[in-house]
Amino acid sequence: MFDGHAACSRPPWARIFTEDGPYWLATADHLDAHADRWTG
Numbered sequence: 001m002f003d004g005h006a007a008c009s010r011p012p013w014a015r016i017f018t019e020d021g022p023y024w025l026a027t028a029d030h031l032d033a034h035a036d037r038w039t040g
Helices: 002-007 014-039
Strands: none
16 A cells, blocks of 8 residues: 555555545544533
8 A cells, every 4th residue: 555655646644534534524523512421
C-alpha cells in the first residue's frame, strides 16, 4: 500500500479523509452530543 501510493505521490492516509471522513465525523458528533449522559 505504502509503496504504491508513494509512487503516485498520494499519501497512504488520504483515503481515510476522503472515504472514511464522513463516518468518523458523524461518530465524533454523536459522541460529543451524548457525552454528558455517559460521564455524568
